[in-house]
Amino acid sequence: MPPPETPPVRVAPVFQFPARRTAPQPRAAPSTGQARFLPAGRRGLKIREALIHAALLGSSLISILTTIGIIAVLIFETFAFFRQVSLWDFLTDTQWTPLFADKHFGIMVLASATFLTSLIALAVAVPVGLLAAIYLSEYAPDRLRQILKPMLEVLAGVPTVVYGYFALLFVTPLLQTFIPSMSGFNALSAGLVMGVMIIPLVASLSEDALYAVPQSLRDGSYAMGASRAQTVTRVVVPAALSGIVASFILAISRAIGETMIVAIAAGQSPNLTLNPFVPVATMTAYIVQVSLGDVPTGTLEFRTIFAVGMTLFLMTFALNFLSYRIVTRFRQRYE
Amino acid sequence: MMPTEGWRRRVKRNERRFELLSFAATIVGLIVLATLVIDVLRNGLPRLDWQFLTSFPSRRPENAGIYSALVGSVWLLVLTAIVAFPIGVATAIYLEEYAEPGPLPQLIEVNIANLAGVPSIIYGLLGLELFVRVFYPITGGRSVLAGALTMALLVMPIVIIAAREALKAVPTSLRLGGYALGATRWQVVSTLVLPSALPGILTGTILALARAAGETAPLITMGALTYVAFVPELGLEGLRSPFTVLPIQIFNWVSRPQAGFHVNAAAGIIVLLALMLLMNAAAIVLRNRYQKRRTG
Numbered sequence: 001m002p003p004p005e006t007p008p009v010r011v012a013p014v015f016q017f018p019a020r021r022t023a024p025q026p027r028a029a030p031s032t033g034q035a036r037f038l039p040a041g042r043r044g045l046k047i048r049e050a051l052i053h054a055a056l057l058g059s060s061l062i063s064i065l066t067t068i069g070i071i072a073v074l075i076f077e078t079f080a081f082f083r084q085v086s087l088w089d090f091l092t093d094t095q096w097t098p099l100f101a102d103k104h105f106g107i108m109v110l111a112s113a114t115f116l117t118s119l120i121a122l123a124v125a126v127p128v129g130l131l132a133a134i135y136l137s138e139y140a141p142d143r144l145r146q147i148l149k150p151m152l153e154v155l156a157g158v159p160t161v162v163y164g165y166f167a168l169l170f171v172t173p174l175l176q177t178f179i180p181s182m183s184g185f186n187a188l189s190a191g192l193v194m195g196v197m198i199i200p201l202v203a204s205l206s207e208d209a210l211y212a213v214p215q216s217l218r219d220g221s222y223a224m225g226a227s228r229a230q231t232v233t234r235v236v237v238p239a240a241l242s243g244i245v246a247s248f249i250l251a252i253s254r255a256i257g258e259t260m261i262v263a264i265a266a267g268q269s270p271n272l273t274l275n276p277f278v279p280v281a282t283m284t285a286y287i288v289q290v291s292l293g294d295v296p297t298g299t300l301e302f303r304t305i306f307a308v309g310m311t312l313f314l315m316t317f318a319l320n321f322l323s324y325r326i327v328t329r330f331r332q333r334y335e
Numbered sequence: 336m337m338p339t340e341g342w343r344r345r346v347k348r349n350e351r352r353f354e355l356l357s358f359a360a361t362i363v364g365l366i367v368l369a370t371l372v373i374d375v376l377r378n379g380l381p382r383l384d385w386q387f388l389t390s391f392p393s394r395r396p397e398n399a400g401i402y403s404a405l406v407g408s409v410w411l412l413v414l415t416a417i418v419a420f421p422i423g424v425a426t427a428i429y430l431e432e433y434a435e436p437g438p439l440p441q442l443i444e445v446n447i448a449n450l451a452g453v454p455s456i457i458y459g460l461l462g463l464e465l466f467v468r469v470f471y472p473i474t475g476g477r478s479v480l481a482g483a484l485t486m487a488l489l490v491m492p493i494v495i496i497a498a499r500e501a502l503k504a505v506p507t508s509l510r511l512g513g514y515a516l517g518a519t520r521w522q523v524v525s526t527l528v529l530p531s532a533l534p535g536i537l538t539g540t541i542l543a544l545a546r547a548a549g550e551t552a553p554l555i556t557m558g559a560l561t562y563v564a565f566v567p568e569l570g571l572e573g574l575r576s577p578f579t580v581l582p583i584q585i586f587n588w589v590s591r592p593q594a595g596f597h598v599n600a601a602a603g604i605i606v607l608l609a610l611m612l613l614m615n616a617a618a619i620v621l622r623n624r625y626q627k628r629r630t631g
Contacts (some may be wrong), residue, residue, distance in 0.1 A: 003617065025395045045519055049356060049519050049520060052521045053520075056425050056426075056428055057433070059426050059429065060425065060426040060434075062422055063442075063450060063491060063492070064446050065441060066488050069461055069465055070453065070457060070458075070461050070629070073461050073464040074460065076464075078493065127360070127463070128360045128363055128364070129360075130360075131356060131359075132358030132361040134357045135354075135361045136361065138357075139354050139358070140361075148362075152364060155364050155367075157545070157546070157611070158368070158371070158608075159549025159550070159551070159582055160552075161551045161585050161589070161604075162371070162375070162549075162585075162604050162608070163371075163588050164589060165375070165600055165604060166374065169589070169597055170374050186525055194623050196367045198562075199364045201363070203361075207518045227349075229349060229350050232353075233353075253452065255454070256454070257453075257454025257456065257457075259454070259551070260552055260582075263552075263586075263589065264589055279354070284454070284552065287460070287556055288555055288595055291459070291556045297468060302549070305556075306464075309457055312454060312456070313453065313457050316452065316454055317449070318454075321450040
């Protein structure tokens with residue numbers, strides 16, 4: 001038997017549409033006549049080259065300015081917010097009523113809703129995504145995989161407002177036939193639909209990790225008399241665990257930041273509860289709610305959305321960073 | 336120790352079960368997707384007609400249409416492309432063709448990866464503060480220009496990543512050939528590398544714009560309107576006009592209690608999905624035509 005190839009481990013700190021398995025394609029030669037370099041004055045050329053270099057560098061600095069802009073805006077407005085509301089109240093108050101006369105700013109209320117919807121979404125996306133990854137990487141024939149993978153990616157491309165429509169007007173009525181007491185707005189259907197949306201993210205990144213496990217490990221397992229399912233669950237999945245866990249963490253990050261599904265289907269009533277059948281307001285849904293109303297800029301109500309946004313940003317940033325670290329640090333090398 | 340016949344049968348059965356389970360997990364998402372599409376088509380298709388496409392929103396669902404939202408979406412996408420494409424491609428060229436390995440390119444690279452993971456609603460907050468408030472004299476507040484700038488920042492990482500992939504695929508021999516003829520770096524990039532990578536770059540850009548077409552949250556956050564009974568006038572003044580887009584109009588209709596508006600939302604979703612399908616198809620056609628030309 002020829003020695004098995006060991007494909008390079010793809011480290012993807014963010015979700016990308018995978019382009020693996022398509023061989024790098026040679027490019028067309030440019031038409032002749034296009035590539036004619038006129039001997040212009042060398043000094044003029046040099047100046048032009050330097051200017052172009054500077055322009056390209058300047059363009060690429062815009063991405064850094066974007067990050068600085070995001071952090072500066074969030075810090076600026078959040079500081080203004082915390083001059084009026086104490087950080088202690090923000091973290092410990094159990095009510096969230098910034099738009100009422102009796103104002104309370106307990107982020108816990110919104111965070112509980114975000115936690116609840118994300119938990120439900122993960123309960124769908126993690127097992128389904130991982131099993132799909134196992135099927136695509138270990139079982140599916142090549143032809144079938146080439147059809148299934150892009151179709152699965154379509155799930156991630158559907159606009160979230162469409163998922164919101166589906167959750168509110170299809171899934172909720174459907175669930176209500178089984179659970180009549182369930183409210184029209186609830187965390188359950190929003191979370192379930194969000195889970196479906198996240199399946200491709202988990203499946204795609206986990207599959208990359210599984211696929212990167214060298215064939216020799218599988219062969220070794222088979223040589224010990226293990227069956228295919230035993231090999232997958234006891235050898236391949238543990239070997240790819242860092243990549244799989246990283247994909248789960250990115251899925252949490254995605255679920256926390258998801259907006260339209262929860263804004264449409266989970267409601268906009270701040271409730272400190274983990275009951276999936278009643279309306280709740282997530283952090284993102286609150287930002288949407290305030291943005292839709294006519295809250296004047298510069299007021300405390302206006303600043304709350306930046307304080308909530310800051311919380312959201314810190315949470316997703318920490319998760320993305322953690323996922324990146326897990327991939328880079330705990331990656332197993334089999335040489 | 337020989338395995339017994341019963342043991343062997345049990346292992347076989349478990350094998351079969353596990354494979355079936357993982358296959359079911361693979362297609363369950365597709366079944367949901369099919370259900371979604373059928374549900375939307377069933378509810379929205381009867382409503383979809385010329386009147387729906389050419390009418391402004393209305394308080395009566397049967398008179399309402401998506402004209403202003405459709406025009407707003409087109410405005411937004413064109414402006415987003417004008418801003419995001421040159422900057423994104425320039426960044427990719429810098430990283431792939433110019434930058435020497437060092438701390439700055441690495442910082443830019445890590446930064447782009449990070450930006451791609453920031454929730455889209457955060458970009459809305461950035462747009463609200465920066466483009467709506469600070470740049471008020473230029474953008475005129477919650478205008479289509481402010482929306483497009485916000486959206487351009489949002490899709491920029493996708494454009495950059497796609498453009499880099501396309502540039503990476505250009506063989507080094509092409510560049511070396513250019514240098515051998517005495518060309519400068521920019522001459523090599525502009526006359527040899529870019530034309531070669533352009534189809535790949537365009538494909539990635541179209542896909543990024545398709546993503547932008549479906550984004551709702553950042554535009555709501557930066558203050559796009561939900562009820563617009565006019566379209567931006569063609570010309571520079573139109574840039575400063577308030578606007579709405581298809582996903583926001585759909586969101587507006589979904590959030591209303593009347594069933595008539597839900598039908599409108601379904602019809603709007605069909606238009607939105609058709610628009611995105613069209614863009615994706617354009618990207619695929621572009622790629623395939625290019626591939627054919629290469630092999631031919």
